[in-house]
Amino acid sequence: MNTALSSRQLFQSIWQTHRALKMSAQQISASASLHKPVETSEGMKPILYSYWHSSCSWRVRTVLHWKNIPYETRAVNLLKPESGQHSAEYLAINPTAHVPTLFIDGKNLIESIAILHYLEETRPLPALLPQDAYERAKVREIVEIIASGIQPLQNRKVQKRVEHDKRLEWVQHWVNSGFRALEEKLSTTAGKYCVGDEVSMADCCLLPQVFNARNSQVDMRQYPIISRIESELKMITAFIAAHPHNQPDCPTELSGK
Ligand SMILES: N[C@@H](CCC(=O)N[C@@H](CS)C(=O)NCC(=O)O)C(=O)O
Numbered sequence: 001m002n003t004a005l006s007s008r009q010l011f012q013s014i015w016q017t018h019r020a021l022k023m024s025a026q027q028i029s030a031s032a033s034l035h036k037p038v039e040t041s042e043g044m045k046p047i048l049y050s051y052w053h054s055s056c057s058w059r060v061r062t063v064l065h066w067k068n069i070p071y072e073t074r075a076v077n078l079l080k081p082e083s084g085q086h087s088a089e090y091l092a093i094n095p096t097a098h099v100p101t102l103f104i105d106g107k108n109l110i111e112s113i114a115i116l117h118y119l120e121e122t123r124p125l126p127a128l129l130p131q132d133a134y135e136r137a138k139v140r141e142i143v144e145i146i147a148s149g150i151q152p153l154q155n156r157k158v159q160k161r162v163e164h165d166k167r168l169e170w171v172q173h174w175v176n177s178g179f180r181a182l183e184e185k186l187s188t189t190a191g192k193y194c195v196g197d198e199v200s201m202a203d204c205c206l207l208p209q210v211f212n213a214r215n216s217q218v219d220m221r222q223y224p225i226i227s228r229i230e231s232e233l234k235m236i237t238a239f240i241a242a243h244p245h246n247q248p249d250c251p252t253e254l255s256g257k
Pocket of ligand 1: 054055056057078085097098099100110111112113147152155156157158
């Protein structure tokens with residue numbers, strides 16, 4: 001047997017070794033780096049840094065599903081802040097230490113409502129804002145009531161500043177105060193959904209907030225319009241796909257329930 005390699009075989013062997021080393025280096029850095037995007041045949045797949053139970057992440061997940069944007073979830077564990085939201089690597093991409101963050105079109109975006117608007121502007125169909133300026137303002141009013149007036153007050157880091165046995169009462173107080181205003185507002189705007197009969201950004205914010213309210217034992221019988229819209233939204237595929245129990249980081253005992 002001739003064991004000597006021809007110069008062509010030698011070149012091929014060196015080239016293959018070089019390629020294998022390069023590929024494994026890429027794989028290692030992809031798995032080692034929280035921020036490294038995965039390249040697919042369609043380009044860079046968007047990455048959503050998300051926590052299964054986070055209502056702000058749920059807003060963005062819903063819009064990604066609604067607009068048929070495939071994405072990859074990278075779980076940021078809010079219960080393990082040192083390795084998750086407060087890790088140096090995550091803070092480098094989101095200095096607020098909140099979820100969600102969306103890496104899309106080669107850029108990092110933070111703040112769920114800014115992300116919703118970016119997706120609406122760059123991928124307008126199917127739309128989540130009405131054509132009419134006044135109707136759009138109504139959608140934004142509802143978004144604000146939830147995203148500025150309710151969610152921040154029940155956020156984990158705010159609750160931690162409240163005495164432990166007063167936390168439930170604290171959350172219920174702020175959710176009820178926001179929901180009373182919202183119920184009143186919806187009595188003038190709602191059709192099948194929050195504003196008329198088309199799903200909008202307002203609905204993407206509403207369903208996660210109702211989920212949180214129910215988890216905090218808020219009596220939803222006080223809010224018949226919110227509850228009726230909740231029942232409608234719960235049947236829509238994009239909202240189901242974005243539900244906390246359908247996320248890869250959901251604990252197994254709740255997964256798919
Ligand atoms: N305004 C931000 C709020 C984000 C936010 O508060 N996210 C929550 C989860 S829904 C969070 O990361 N909380 C972490 C904490 O409270 O420590 C947004 O809309 O994205």
